[in-house]
Each structure stands twice: as structure tokens, then as C-alpha cells.
Amino acid sequence: MQQYPPIPAIDDEAVPEFAGHLWLLEAVEGSLLRFRIGESGAIRFGGEQRVYRDDDAIPRQCRRAVRHVRERLDRAALRDAVDDVSSVTFVGWATHRERIDYDWDRLPPFLGADVSAGDADTFRPPAAAEAIFDRLGLDPANAVERELHSRDFDPERYRFPESAWYDGAAAGVVIRDKRGGRALLRNPEISGESENPIDAEGGDSLAAAVATDRRFERVATRLEECGQAPTVDELRERVLEDVYREEHGRLFGGGRAIDESAFRTAVARQAQRFLRG
Known part of the structure; x- marks a missing residue:
């Protein structure tokens, strides 16, 4: 399964110089989740750093997303689209609560963000990735801006949009260009730990x-x-x-x-x- 390069914060030294037109995806709280389909049809999952050896190794907060992918993924559509399904790596977010109480009946357990075929460190452009997830029966991450020219994007003056998944502002946006550049702009208004921790013993x-x-x-x-x-x-x-x-x-x-x-x-x-x- 192909590794996924870390997404740097917008003020990090590793941020690329964006060029051309940008896509801005709503950043939803959760964990990065990768998966690849074997020739047998079984799906292998991984996180940001490692591939999970079995279901017991999958973090508890990601297990609902894993079940969702297994139940929703259209394997036949994927086999029709590519000759070698095992060469394709899919990347997205297993959505779960850290601070924000999303509308869980509406927010999908998994949101797709990136698709890569082959072993090269290259991923499909944002529009292509969105279309692929749609075709395979999985929800892509919500695009809050499409084809925004890079010269018109100023992270210091950016006004965060309303989230598509609850009544409040987005937790941040992931900035993408068509050359594979990525960066995360977090919403500074959303910080700290989850409110109302569950205080129950036993x-x-x-x-x-x-x-x-x-x-x-x-x-x-x-x-x-x-x-x-x-x-x-x-x-x-x-x-x-x-x-x-x-x-x-x-x-x-x-x-x-x-x-x-x-x-x-x-x-x-x-x-x-x-x-x-």
C-alpha cells in the first residue's frame, strides 16, 4: 500500500509553493485512513504511518469507517475501471468526534480525499479523485472551493466557511493544487479538548x-x-x-x-x- 505524504500546516516550512488553480476541501475531525483491495477482493487498511495487520489493530474510532467502506465500496465498478485493482491506493478520513459534535446521521463515516495508482508518489488531481469516489459508492470530502486561482488565496485573510456536516464553522480546509501540493489551514476558533467529557465510573x-x-x-x-x-x-x-x-x-x-x-x-x-x- 502506498505511503501518503504528511499534510503540512500552512505555516510549516514544508508547505509547497502553490500554482495554478486550487481546490479547498473541508477538513473534518478524524483520522487518516488508507486502503487497498487485493486480488481476492479483501480490503487492507492502514493509517497515516502503518498498515493494520488485522481488524484488531484498527483503532477503535476508525472501525465504523472500515465497516462503511467494506459495505459501500463497489468492487465491480473498480475492476471495470482498472486492470490491477491492487495497484490503487485510496486515502481519506475516518470521521470521528474530537471536539465537534457533528450531525452523525448525515456525516459519512469515511470521506475520500486522494487516489493513487501505481507505485509512484503521485496522486490524481482533486476533480478526478472526487469523481472516482463518487463512482465507487463512497462520499468524497466536501469541496468548499473549486478552481480558485492561487493568486486569489490569502490564508491570513481567509474566512472559514460553514461546515456541511453541522451547524457551525469548518474545522479547517485542506488546500490542494493539481500538481499534488497540499497544506492544512486550521480554524483557530476551534481548539482545545472536547467539551462535556463523559464522567462515568464503571x-x-x-x-x-x-x-x-x-x-x-x-x-x-x-x-x-x-x-x-x-x-x-x-x-x-x-x-x-x-x-x-x-x-x-x-x-x-x-x-x-x-x-x-x-x-x-x-x-x-x-x-x-x-x-x-
């Missing part, structure tokens, strides 16, 4: 706080829409994925830790109660 109290009936109902509906009957195991795993995605900053911000084994057991008990009605 698995049962934590499960009562975050494994709510609404979350179980959402998961049960998704399963039924796919023709699957909700079971305790499926409800537990999927609710945990949603919780770790939607509450990550409130659970683990500032170095906080929880007893994940006790929490998992408590969520299973909640799932049993939910199924009993």
Missing part, C-alpha cells in the same frame, strides 16, 4: 450514559435495511463502533482511559435488554 454507568436506546434503534434499523435480524452480538459490536466514533473525544480526551472490557460487557447487557423490548 462499565454499567458508562453504558447507561452512551449506549442509549436511540443508538440501538439506529443500529437495528441499519441491520433490518440490509435484511439482517438484530442479534446481541451484532448490536453490541455496531453500537460500540458508533460510540467510539461519535464520543471519542469525550471518552478519551486529555488522556482519559476506560475499562473497555467491562464497558463491552455492559453494552452486551444493554443489547439483551433492548431486544427484550
